[in-house]
Amino acid sequence: MSIVLRVNTTTKEIIREELKEEYRFLGGRSLIARVLTDEVDPTCDPLGAENKLILCTTLLAGTTLPMAHRLSAGGKSPLTGGIKEANSGGTAASLLARHGIKMIILEGLPQTNDWYILHIQKDGSSQLVDATDYVGLNNYDLAAKIQERFGKNVGIISIGLAGERGYRNSTLQLIDASTGYPSRAAARGGLGAVMGAKKIKAVVIERAANPYEFPYADKERYEAVRKKYIQRVLSSPRTESMQKVGTMSMIDFTSTVAALPVRNFSGQFFEQAEAIKSKAFVERAFIGGGRNKEGCQPGCIVRCSNRFHTKDGEYLTSGLEYETVALCGANCGIADFDVIARLDRMCDDLGVDTIETGATIAVCMEAGKISFGDGEGAIALLQEMIDGTEFGRLLGQGTEAVGKALGVKRIPTVKGQALPAYDPRSIKGLGVTYATSAMGADHTAGMTLGPGIDPSKKDFQVERSRQSQMVAAVTDSFTCSFGWGELNNEEILPEIMASLYGGEWTYGQIMNIGKETLKLERAFNQAAGLTEVDDCLPAFFYNEISAIDTVFDISAEEMQELFNY
């Protein structure tokens, strides 16, 4: 796991390098923070030649540990103007690891209008392949055409029209291991537009003929801890719930405490919540041949994903997740899974983030462009994004741009990125995470729900968010977050590191990787021109009382305490 491919999109040169020794214990988010710090001017234009798109695997990828193969994408975000790491499941990380490739860096900017595919062949060699025939395709057609030419089982990291057109809300899509469709996304922060600016339509990874073997420092010790870890995962009630329902299990809680965003973060309860709660979800999900217990990456044993079919039995989308149901559903006043799943499919196909898109549509509803609850209207807006009408292109610029253009006052964003599906008046620790994370509003950057703290009270939320953000930075450096609950303890995690890399590791040492990552990310943002003023929630969360009689009441000064790591 030490190969770096450096692709100069100006000269078309591909250089194969050894991973620097000081990057050895980094992966995913921590590696991206370091490389961006070392190589990218924080003041650069995110869509210019100076920005880089980094694709790298998590630190534990390449081992036989389940859930270890996660792909991180990074660069300066066109959406937030700050540092960005977005990660995804799918098959790409595992396939890259089989080549021993840890990282791909896309650099420069083409002088011509020609598009390319970066093709990594069976033998590990790589080349830029003319992509003229692929330009203009959205992800589903694109993946089918790529699979037709390069084989059914290639890994793909691709952009749809959104990335081609520079939508600041564009994703990188990856192939889901269970379905073979491009339904997994490194979704947040518009990194699809960074790849699009470099005119790389896709990275295609063939399965390595001679797979790379991870150089376990102590294989026996590793096997023992791996076994222990697997047992814990399989016997965890968390895993059971993830297999039965998946991330959608969250909705029963959030809808009860007014944390589920409803009609552009109105703070109100959703009258139609029953229609989209987990019971209804599971019932609908099995109609037409839908399935749960799907793993998005090879070898996954949590298998929290699902495939969602039309009632007529046709595949529609895979991994219909809580965030999508919340933002494209309740937050738009929509309570119909068939509409929401269709929106999800359209987002994946075009290559836009479902969180940002749902928030954007809700802001259009707030502006009176269409009504809350108007599912067909929402689909029509997404169709405009696909068609690239003038208004559709504006929608692609994200919630803040649209809110400002339409003169909407309640714009639910931090650092220009839309809030995920937890109202910060109900779950205040997440409000702190949204406000202070270098990523912009991001629930994965520091989930604060957990024992001991009332999420609707302000007490201890800053401390909880600080701790969670540190852990999240480690999680996103190591593995998928859905096996992390059983990995993240003093017994398993240091033992895994020791058996993989040798030496002895303490839990604190590992957490330190997270802390250092947070510091680098914040320094990058400061150098990019972000300040304390960007570490705030929109005013309406402070002013408008929620259905559980709360406002967000942690002041900007109190939140600045978070940075005393």
Next chain:
Amino acid sequence: MSIVLRVNTTTKEIIREELKEEYRFLGGRSLIARVLTDEVDPTCDPLGAENKLILCTTLLAGTTLPMAHRLSAGGKSPLTGGIKEANSGGTAASLLARHGIKMIILEGLPQTNDWYILHIQKDGSSQLVDATDYVGLNNYDLAAKIQERFGKNVGIISIGLAGERGYRNSTLQLIDASTGYPSRAAARGGLGAVMGAKKIKAVVIERAANPYEFPYADKERYEAVRKKYIQRVLSSPRTESMQKVGTMSMIDFTSTVAALPVRNFSGQFFEQAEAIKSKAFVERAFIGGGRNKEGCQPGCIVRCSNRFHTKDGEYLTSGLEYETVALCGANCGIADFDVIARLDRMCDDLGVDTIETGATIAVCMEAGKISFGDGEGAIALLQEMIDGTEFGRLLGQGTEAVGKALGVKRIPTVKGQALPAYDPRSIKGLGVTYATSAMGADHTAGMTLGPGIDPSKKDFQVERSRQSQMVAAVTDSFTCSFGWGELNNEEILPEIMASLYGGEWTYGQIMNIGKETLKLERAFNQAAGLTEVDDCLPAFFYNEISAIDTVFDISAEEMQELFNY
């Protein structure tokens, strides 16, 4: 000149205060910097309750000095997100001074949808008058209706639909002394939207029955220096040129050195320049009854303004200025005064900045929305702004918002505000001013043309800009800039201050007011979240070579030297 009217738009209470002693030697821009620093949270929402709209007169207003009555408007800018002072001629400052009113502060935010006019009566008392009948009017109809009710000679500070709708490119319009039309504007930075948010449609000032007398410290001494000043102004070649041609005299120079912006700051020469140079301007200006040598404020002896009629003899606009001809003309590839004057009239009527609007239209042309040179297309876009179509409302948000929404890469803005009519590759000192002024790109913030320095070379431009910015901050605190050339010297200026206020003044002391103002403004912006990253020109000025073979080559680091005051 010591009365402050504090108008609470939430409670409708009007409080009459004495000007604080420490504000005594401040006026216009310097007073605004102090009051905003003292009273407004820099992180506030520019269109929210915490922002204030400050209207105040220059320091020399209320005296018998010609060109002394300038009105400054200030607040946190909805366009730049930073501090903003925009000033204007017209009759309002002189009429306020006759009441002894130095400053009006509009505070709070109404809870209802009712609009008001702030009415200052003959006897000096003031009240909020129901404005239901005036809402929805643009400035020309509005002024006519106000004049009909309150008398022909009232001063008016008003907003059109742009300010009502919260366009971030909206102005405050003032009545031109010569024509009686609302053709003067405190144009930059969207302060019209701040007044609109407070639901004040206009400030109407009747002529004071018992005019305030300025308490000259030494009237005899004052009369002597006043006489000397007037003689200098009248015998200055600058004044002659201003009377003959006005600000349009600039175009012969800028079009020759590729400083005139052409087709969205392409850096190229304008093939049709002859059609809009000063000779052509003067020829056209006199057709149909047009006139030069107009004074926009009572008692002006420079009289740089003009009135522009249609060829059929109908009044069209007044003060057709160089900036408007450059931005709405050459920068859009338009070389027809009849089209440009019509655009100017539409801008004044709607209440939007002609610089920002011209830059916005050019960005639409760059995006292919209409073609460069398409005058009727430009008028149609402005009509969309007036009609409030969805795209029109987007246009009202300014050049940067439109550029981003349309995916344009060459967006000529600094701190979100469009560049005025001097290409920074040709006049590099102005590039420094654009980049570093707290106001955003603003030529009045520090004009650097002058003897001794080649404007197309980088040498000494930072020093020149620093000096000019300091002087400009004084100018905008004291008087109109067009008499300033004869005022700004060690002989006249300290003598005026001493005779007005007593004591002895040095030139350095006066310049210090400018320096302190710049420091306050910068501190406000820093607290608002702006950083060094906001002190840059768009990259294309560094990368694209101009017709005189220059690029802007003063680095961000070099420009930061400017702040070593």
